[in-house]
Amino acid sequence: xxxxxxxxxxxxxxxxxxxxxxxxxxxxxxxxxxxxxxxxxxxxxxxxxxxxxxxxxxxxxxxxxxxxxxxxxxxxxxxxxxxxxxxxxxxxxxxxxxxxxxxxxxxxxxxxxxxxxxxxxxxxxxxxxxxxxxxxxxxxxxxxxxxxxxxxxxxxxxxxxxxxxxxxxxxxxxxxxxxxxxxxxxxxxxxxxxxxxxxxxxxxxx
Numbered sequence: 001x002x003x004x005x006x007x008x009x010x011x012x013x014x015x016x017x018x019x020x021x022x023x024x025x026x027x028x029x030x031x032x033x034x035x036x037x038x039x040x041x042x043x044x045x046x047x048x049x050x051x052x053x054x055x056x057x058x059x060x061x062x063x064x065x066x067x068x069x070x071x072x073x074x075x076x077x078x079x080x081x082x083x084x085x086x087x088x089x090x091x092x093x094x095x096x097x098x099x100x101x102x103x104x105x106x107x108x109x110x111x112x113x114x115x116x117x118x119x120x121x122x123x124x125x126x127x128x129x130x131x132x133x134x135x136x137x138x139x140x141x142x143x144x145x146x147x148x149x150x151x152x153x154x155x156x157x158x159x160x161x162x163x164x165x166x167x168x169x170x171x172x173x174x175x176x177x178x179x180x181x182x183x184x185x186x187x188x189x190x191x192x193x194x195x196x197x198x199x200x201x202x203x204x205x206x
Contacts, residue, residue, distance in 0.1 A: 055107050059115035060179040070125045071111040115179040172202050
């Protein structure tokens with residue numbers, strides 16, 4: 001932990017991470033060599049090492065494994081070349097600026113990750129995708145379309161494997177919205193999260 005900046009409820013950002021124009025919530029952890037650009041990360045969510053994200057909002061209590069790429073870079077396939085020389089010519093020619101039209105096209109394809117989402121090692125989330133609350137994305141999956149709340153997806157392209165819970169249970173969990181509870185209530189509920197079956201937990205805390 002010595003490589004992290006001092007923290008209480010403040011975000012923990014590894015000294016090798018690179019963030020620009022980001023907003024981080026309480027107890028957020030950003031790991032080694034993570035690169036974030038215009039990303040919002042809400043309370044208790046964390047990125048493991050070598051992750052990347054751009055133009056993305058991430059909810060609370062999300063677990064993002066190593067080497068995940070969220071909102072993978074798009075190239076302009078309709079142009080003469082897909083190379084960045086057409087949208088970042090400033091890297092090669094001092095008198096040519098960044099193509100702002102292409103940048104805004106990228107910004108318009110925001111990715112939205114809900115609360116309590118687990119994204120497995122090496123997964124790629126493509127531009128414009130929404131991942132619902134409680135969803136699970138398998139390792140090395142390539143997610144090209146929206147993922148429903150509490151859906152488990154895997155593969156290239158990602159497809160549904162199953163649901164984490166029955167539809168009625170998933171709806172009750174979303175209505176409960178435990179991720180919005182104050183810290184005191186959350187701390188009281190954690191022992192029940194550890195030991196109670198999901199139905200019993202809902203019956204007690206709804």
